[in-house]
Amino acid sequence: MTGFASGQGEGFDHRWSWDIRSVNGRGLELRFRLPDWIDGLEAKLREILTNQIKRGNVTVSLRVQSNAQQDGTVTLNQPQMMSVLEAMLQIEEQASAMGLSLAPANAAQIVGQRGVLEMEQSTPDTEGLKQTLVNEFTSLVTDFVASRAAEGRALEDIIGSQINQIESLTKQAAELAEARKDDQADRLKQQLARVTGNVEDIDPARIAQELALIAVKSDVTEEIDRLGAHVATARDLVQQSGAVGRKLDFLMQEFNREANTLCSKSGFAALTTVGLELKTVIDQMREQVQNLE
Structure with missing residues (x-):
């Protein structure tokens, strides 16, 4: 999730400026640009960030300048x-x-x-300076997390709307699948009549077996049911507090799998159109999910 925070400070004959920013990432990747003469600072800052953030590519920059004259x-x-x-x-x-x-x-x-x-040159008091910087960074991370949370609330509305679209399209798919049954039955009867009219001594059991196999291959009930279950799960995750980005990321793969199967089994132009619309919305939602913690 994207976020940004900055700050300035002064003490121990030094002044400094902070810059924290993040962009989307599947996991957590931290980059630090810090003065190398303050021993142990990066380890402290890394610990603070990993306790607050679970996802994203985060860059922390710190510039420190001395206020003192060259008194060596x-x-x-x-x-x-x-x-x-x-x-x-x-x-x-x-x-x-x-x-x-x-x-x-x-x-x-x-x-x-x-x-x-x-x-x-005189050696600066790096221990006291380091502790001051760590304390200030802790407060700055609070602002940084708040900026990410504000974006998260905006994304929640967008993703909620996309979930509603998926739910609506799933209902359309269910209605079309039901309406398809009569048409499908008529087409099977016509095909069967053509076959039986040209072939003698057809085994009725074999015909029944083939018809059952065709019916199973074209039945999309399970796909529609699973899409409905995924919609409920997605709504529950979006309403939860804490890090849900990875769970939603996995759920989007399941959404996409069901939509692909629905399209491949539809055999009906109107149902295929709905399946393609589903895939489009799922792809759009997956892009937004990448922004979540």
Whole structure:
């Protein structure tokens, strides 16, 4: 299910901004973009999210900036400075031997060499900062879940309407299947008359067996009954609180299976049309179900 929440905060000489967003997903997939110098933060945030969310592709972004000035201590790296001076001396001696005269180096040039001066940065209080961030994230997740719930309520109306459509089409299918019986019986009699008129010594038992087999293959009563049962189950799931997306996702497969069988067994143009309409609504509902927790 899609959702979004953002927030800002400040403390421990730092300021930060949050961004949480999710898109549809069959399972739960979490991605974190966090500062790598705050040890243990991702594990804490992951635990909070998995306790609140069961489905969706969720991305959590956190940007942290320091408010403090660069207050590190500058130190002179004596070994590195001696290495630089010795190298300069060798260069001057080699140049002199070749008749070259080099301009004298000054202190600024020497300290500008890599490693001669070192900056010792102070270590921030990451434990206190981490706990503050975790507490703020907990509140932010509450807003995030609320945004997903608001969308869920809107989807509930859409899916409820689609369930009503499936129920209506199922009733139409039942009426057409009942009306088809007389027409089907007439067609069977005509076909039987053509066959028996051209064949001698027909076994009546064999004819009865074939007729029964045809009747079974074309009977859609079970499919219609199961569609009705699935409608009741879907309504019950939509009205439940908590995560029902996966259950509805599985139920949509059952809906689709019955609609496919109904179309393949219909043998009646009007009933086939209703079956195709059923498949269309079921596909539309399945897309919406992917948005549910």
